[in-house]
Amino acid sequence: MLCSKRGWNRNYNFIIPIILLCLTCFGCARKPWTDPLDEKQAENVIQLLETLNSRAKLCSEGIDGEVTLSHKNLINKKAVKGYFQLLSPTFIKFVISNPLGQPVIAITSDQHSFQLINTLEKKYISGSVYSYGLLSDIPPALLKGNWHDWIRGIITIDPAVVHDIRQDRKNRGIWVLVERGKDADYQKIHLLIEPGEGNILSRIIENNTGEVLARITYKNWIPVGNCKLPHIIEMTDLGYNTELTIRLSDVLVADNLDKKDFRLTAPANYIKQIIP
Numbered sequence: 033m034l035c036s037k038r039g040w041n042r043n044y045n046f047i048i049p050i051i052l053l054c055l056t057c058f059g060c061a062r063k064p065w066t067d068p069l070d071e072k073q074a075e076n077v078i079q080l081l082e083t084l085n086s087r088a089k090l091c092s093e094g095i096d097g098e099v100t101l102s103h104k105n106l107i108n109k110k111a112v113k114g115y116f117q118l119l120s121p122t123f124i125k126f127v128i129s130n131p132l133g134q135p136v137i138a139i140t141s142d143q144h145s146f147q148l149i150n151t152l153e154k155k156y157i158s159g160s161v162y163s164y165g166l167l168s169d170i171p172p173a174l175l176k177g178n179w180h181d182w183i184r185g186i187i188t189i190d191p192a193v194v195h196d197i198r199q200d201r202k203n204r205g206i207w208v209l210v211e212r213g214k215d216a217d218y219q220k221i222h223l224l225i226e227p228g229e230g231n232i233l234s235r236i237i238e239n240n241t242g243e244v245l246a247r248i249t250y251k252n253w254i255p256v257g258n259c260k261l262p263h264i265i266e267m268t269d270l271g272y273n274t275e276l277t278i279r280l281s282d283v284l285v286a287d288n289l290d291k292k293d294f295r296l297t298a299p300a301n302y303i304k305q306i307i308p
Contacts, residue, residue: 064194064234065198065207074197077206077227081189084230088186092120094289095184099126102277117286122180124293137284140294143179147296156298159307166308177246179238183278185232185250185262186221200224205233229253231260236269244269257285 250262
């Protein structure tokens with residue numbers, strides 16, 4: 033039996049803040065890094081970072097594919113499937129569909145502004161990502177992060193801002209600590225990098241008091257065009273035991289993607305809401 037329209041509304045309303053990375057993130061755990069590397073080892077890591085910076089420049093082509101978003105906490109567990117597009121430097125589109133393949137939620141963003149169409153409620157919402165995030169209690173640090181790079185697993189690091197390089201407690205790779213200025217919304221980024229392939233395995237983001245805002249784990253790296261792409265992105269250490277998993281599949285290079293593809297037009301009979 034098909035769900036009622038009201039049921040679909042209840043099932044899909046939760047996905048809107050999730051798509052905008054609505055992560056209320058606080059947490060603490062045993063530090064996964066141990067001793068600092070010696071000078072020679074640290075120099076080798078700096079050379080690796082320079083290689084990764086060059087590699088990131090090759091990842092500018094647009095990509096698209098299928099996506100499954102899974103969200104769980106102490107109360108419930110839900111998953112939705114749909115379609116995504118990414119275009120450098122910051123353009124993102126998600127189209128979430130029901131089991132019949134019909135679009136339910138479409139949302140696009142350039143990281144500063146967003147547009148959203150809810151076909152069930154016949155609503156069109158647009159405006160500032162930052163304002164919407166504050167209304168939804170999303171930490172400002174996450175609102176100002178580079179979502180495109182976070183999803184693609186790209187890192188671009190100026191060696192001058194590297195403050196520490198340490199061994200991993202489980203010998204998975206090398207931890208690199210990057211610190212931002214005092215006025216930044218988040219001051220520390222810990223990156224676990226696999227020395228052999230140069231894949232990023234984990235990204236831990238902390239605020240200026242050392243609280244974890246997000247722990248992102250990357251798995252299942254598969255070549256797509258000029259780059260490797262993580263096909264599983266897990267976000268844990270979140271408030272209220274919340275976890276978010278992004279699973280990508282059938283990902284291909286989309287050479288014809290353009291900025292105009294990330295604009296949504298409000299249907300004439302839809303309720304329009306603008307968030308300044």
